[in-house]
Amino acid sequence: MSNPVSLRLAKELSEFAKNPDHQLFLHYDDSNIMNIKAMITGPPDTPYCLGQFEFSLQFPRDYPTDAPKVLALTTNHGRTRFNPNIYSGGKVCLSILGTWRGNAGEQWSSAHGITSILLSIQSLMSDKPYCNEPGHDLEKDPAKLEPYNQKIRHETIRISICDRLEGFLGINQTLTFNGTTDTISSSSSTPSSPSTAAHSSNTLATPVGTPNYSGTPTLSLPVLAHIESLYASTVTANDEFCDLSKRLFLSYYDIYLHTVQTESALIKDGTAFYKAPFEYGSNKMDGTFNYASLMERLKVIKDAIEKETTDWIEQSGKWISSATRMSSNLKRQYEQIVEYYRESNTGGVDVELVDGNPFVWNFTLFGKPMSNYDGGMFKAQMVFHNTFPDIQPRVKFCTPMYHVHVTADGVPFYSVEKHDDVRSHIDAISRLILDDEYSTNPSTHVNLPAAKLLFGTKDERREYNRNARRCASRSTDYFE
Template sequence: MSNAVTLRLTKELSEATKNPDHQIFLKWDDSDIMNIKAMITGPPDTPYCLGQFEFSLQFPKDYPTNPPKVLALTTNMARTRFNPNIYASGKVCLSILGTWRGTAGEQWSSAHGITSILLSIQSLMSDKPYRNEPGHDLEKDEINKIEPYNRKIRHETIRISICDRLEGFLGINQPSFMFNGSSDATSSSSSSPPSPPNVTPAGNNALATPVGTPNSSAVFASGVQAKPPLVESIYSTCVTPSDEFSDLSKYLFMAYYDIYQNTVKTESATVSDGTPFYVAPFEFGGNKMEGTYRYATLAKRLEVIRQTIEKETQDWIKMSQQWIASSSRMSSNLARQFEQIREYYRENDTGGVEVQLVDNNPFVWTFTIFGKPMSNYDGGMFKIQMVFHDSFPDMRPRVKFCTPMYHVHVTPEGIPFYMVEKQEDVRTHIEAISNLVLEDEPSPNPSTHVNAQAAKLLFGTKDQRREYNRNARRCASRSVDYFE
């Protein structure tokens, strides 16, 4: 690898980090910068809505003269073709990658890079992916072809890119009927849902070490997580060998949980469980998406995943006593940051934030945000809890509002959607969350809208906007009751 290639990739990654995208995420090892992993969340208002899709990018030694080799990793272990241009084998057909013919202006050039490649892949996840197939780009048959194709993508996006993926990260049992392939036709529709959190094979010990470390569950090169002992069911996961996005995936799941469940509720009203998927004319052999609808099961699986992540957070609190007793490096780090941050807000006398430790535990913080005068939240006092793992910042803190918060960027359960550039600096987390309350105008980016009802009102008509404002003011008024 030449210095020129290293400098080019380093520059591209630095620029991507400085301008974080809410839907495109990158992971790499500085010792092997030629191999990069990316996760793209499906665009809202498409069949891929907020699904989690992974890709690997392998750069050649003559980059950027030639493009990287891009492979889709979210394929249900080479069983599922998620798009006419994203094959079950992992092949991604794009003219800028040289994997599909195109006009001269669409071919690869050194002006392209990591961001343009991933944006091009994301553009394939459109509202009508059926039209990506050559010869079907002008297809007008919405009822019989385009919508049936979209409908099965919605189902498999939740089943494969969300449920299979998160269950793999969390060690939740996945019985054989979860495969949802052609064998589903003979599977029992009355099969039991996944095991509840308190009987998952991973157990509490799995929480002590981040997924992907040498002590975590074994993962085979094929991407299949090793079956825990004494469990006879067959397992299916979409977990990649290194699990770089495990922590991020859990965070995004909790932020988007209500949206996933709303999709399940809406779609289950239009198609009956057990109905076979529509098969498009361009799907054949092993390069297709086949199966049957099982939304009732998906709703249960989503709920079990949510409960398991919440239990994991509570286990962090229990385990923090061990980390404190052993005088772990992170225990000292967080204690030091707390003192610095408390002093910062005292010296600046902003009157906007107060921070505290719960039971003098550096792994469990609370902070209070005071509503901005003359805003919807004027007079409000909003308490937020932050729970840290000993592996922070590799594992981001679990954050939740303890008081009511009606906001387009906060879920009805109190999970805020926010991103920070400096994960290791706790103050950047506090300021990012504070800005949600103090900002005058929430972001219009739909991928950040985790309260669907609030978003509908905020970005709707004038009357709907007024209703949003009234709800926010009521929320501020109720918040004070929690401090009495």
């Protein structure tokens, strides 16, 4: 890695890793960093809210003199235009990429890089994407703006969430292409036995994502040929963000469900999508609303991911009996962590293995004095896969927890610096609770009712504090 382009990209990737973003994620291979995959989650309070959108970035040999080629990969197999500037064929129209004419100063320059490209793409996912189309930028008619938003909300959940996660989990799907219905089904592998990422590959994410694909889809020849033609070499069978996508789904499940419930009360199932004047040919978003189906699909996906976690616990007996490297690694980390907390004498964390199993940890957080959680005792469970840290642990509070960064059913939203260090995970989660600090980034607010109170009026903030104190007071009941 001695040529100027590789050195420039290596520097950018290093900077990206030092300043992680909760909504921008990268995956690359050390042997070829000229090709990078990115995942962007849609900004909250937009019709793309927390959707999972993938892109490929291919860097030319004269980068950064010339811009990289960027291709949208989340297009419903080339059939859905998610934005006036993100075409169904994958083209991303941005002046800084040279794919759209822009005003002076908006063109590509060597000052741009990976982060600015991703932020520019994310900015297209606004609350009024209809206005991204030239000639419609001043449109204020809600009769046009909202119908366009409504179908994007629906397809964001259907395509970027349901279709995506069902593919990872091997859940059957039905697709329609040129009037023909095709069923995608898992081949034969088991969802609870994810594949292991190559050691030379890297995913820059918060937290990290890794390959984990449960089966190869089987499609009819017309659809398969279309997909292969569109994606070529930009998509691999083992999606690099699979593990990350599953963990984000668990964090955002309530928000997806809230969107479905809210929209289904406004739009009758079977209603055809609004067609914008700039949609034409195959470069459009066609379809009908079916929120009843989406609600059921979301629930099935959640159950399947939670079953994976249960399967890991069942499989851990085999990993222990065969004395796998990870079994020894986790046991050693446990012993070191217990000693660390004993010597630090902070009294804020207590850690134990469940039945001596190094793949299943319980840790108890003790509320910080003079905070909302003073006197509280909050137990969480952390379950590991044998491929940790390629596959990150699943964490869930066993004790009811009221917190803006913890889902209603106990999944914490947190980030770690050292993905292979268990103590970094425990410390990151404990900081959420013990330090009583809150991120203002709405993509981290996984408890919507709590967020409404916390960032609302003074009276609402007081109500949030009261709820947190009640949670702490009742937490000890679960230890009796």
